[in-house]
Amino acid sequence: MSVLLEIKDLKVYFFTHLGIIKAVNDLTFTLQEKQTLGIVGESGSGKTLTALSILNLLPPKSKIVSGEIYFQRENILKKKEKEFQIKEVLVKHQNLNLKTAKDTAIDLLKKVKINCPEKNYFNYPYELSGGMCQRAMIAMAIACNPVLLIADEPTSSLDVTSQHQILELLKELKIQNNLSLILITHNLGIISKMADYLLIMYAGRMMEFGFTSGVLTRALNPYTLGLIKSSPALNQNQKRLFSIEGQVPDLINQNKGCIFSNRCPEVKEICYQNIPVLKLVENNHYVSCHLY
Ligand SMILES: Nc1ncnc2c1ncn2[C@@H]1O[C@H](COP(=O)(O)OP(=O)(O)OP(=O)(O)O)[C@@H](O)[C@H]1O
Ligand SMILES: [Mg+2]
Structure with a gap:
């Protein structure tokens, strides 16, 4: 299998009159041909901006301040505006x-x-x-027969039956057209059925990445564990759903430590001091967390 999309150390900032919003930070992942990547994270975690960066469709006042995006081995951030017009189309x-x-x-x-x-x-x-x-x-x-389809919350306003039909349609189209798919959703149940790889984002940072089965069954980051515990689809036996306490932090005045430190049940002193780097913990399973 060959790599279709590779993102390296991507940073996307908004330049507002209130200050610089660091919306996406140090994002790094790859997507292979014909694979599905699920991106999950609370509202405001930078999922949509990540997708828009790939399409060169970032909203006004936002900018990719550093990083690389390779699509079919070409660094698309080095392309001029004119080259973005898809010739074949x-x-x-x-x-x-x-x-x-x-x-x-x-x-x-x-x-x-x-x-x-x-x-x-x-x-x-x-x-x-x-x-x-x-x-x-x-x-x-x-x-226009794309090789990559990005579906940002394709089912969020639909009833359960329509949701199911749309997801089945995406699966079918993916196979028929040899597509890679990036599926952005809040629903871990959908991800468990659809995605080969899973990227967990929080407040613009990558918390965990790996094979979906690995991330969901052996979640490493306390944030991922919190999301799994609060997912109705994955926790059918629970009487009362868990929720992660606290709120997503201010993205302008960020703490110097881990972005999740103020809500993390496993927080240690070092978490308030340093941002954890992304570590490979086991086969294709990466985590940003000081516990590892
Ligand atoms: N137009 C905008 N102006 C200023 N800041 C913005 C704008 N759009 C996004 N942001 C900032 O970027 C952050 C990430 O936004 P993004 O839309 O990527 O989140 P998301 O993960 O897709 O959330 P959701 O699940 O609600 O769709 C937001 O929290 C916000 O701080
Ligand atoms: Mg979004």
């Missing part, structure tokens, strides 16, 4: 006449299993259900 678009474009669009709607695609092709988004809109979004995303 343009060629394809130019070559399609209106009739072929319509047929292709209907085929895509079929592919994502929208009922009556010939009829729904003419509908506006407000005439479709949430699940159908999500399918249409996926159709747009795969229209």
Whole structure:
């Protein structure tokens, strides 16, 4: 298997009038071809900004201040704006006449299993259900045969049945089109069924990374353990769900130690002093924590 995406020491900051928000710090991971990476973490942990960095779509006032992003072995941060226009897409678009474009669009709607695609092709988004809109979004995303699909909370506003259908669709499309997938969600239950690799983020930092099965069954970081304990899907026997006490820290005035130190049940003196570095603890299982 070869590496499709490699991120090294990525830092993304927001420059606001209140100060510099260090939204993503020292993020490092790789994604192989045809694999699924799940990214999980509380709100504000930097998941979406990580995804947007890969797409060169960061919002105003934010900037990649350092790091490297290799996509198919090319450092995409060294590319000029013009090179971001995907040539193949343009060629394809130019070559399609209106009739072929319509047929292709209907085929895509079929592919994502929208009922009556010939009829729904003419509908506006407000005439479709949430699940159908999500399918249409996926159709747009795969229209130009990408090798990587990034799904940022693809099921968060859907009912359980639609959620299940969308996830099954993603699985199918991934196999049919040899896609790699980055799946961002708060739901560890979904990750356990979908992702080969799991990245746990907290307040812009990488807490743990490894094979999903390894991270979920032998979680090392107390933050990951807290997330697992507070996941209804993984803790069906618990009467009352656990919750991690405290709140995500201020990203402008960060402590000098571990970003999780003020909430960590295992905190030690060193955790207030130094930021833990990412360590390889066992086969492909990395953790940032002073306990290791
Ligand atoms: N437009 C913005 N302006 C200023 N700060 C922002 C902006 N967008 C994001 N941030 C900062 O970056 C941090 C990470 O944001 P991001 O959207 O990546 O979080 P997330 O992990 O995707 O959260 P969620 O689970 O809520 O989607 C936020 O906590 C916030 O401090
Ligand atoms: Mg987000």
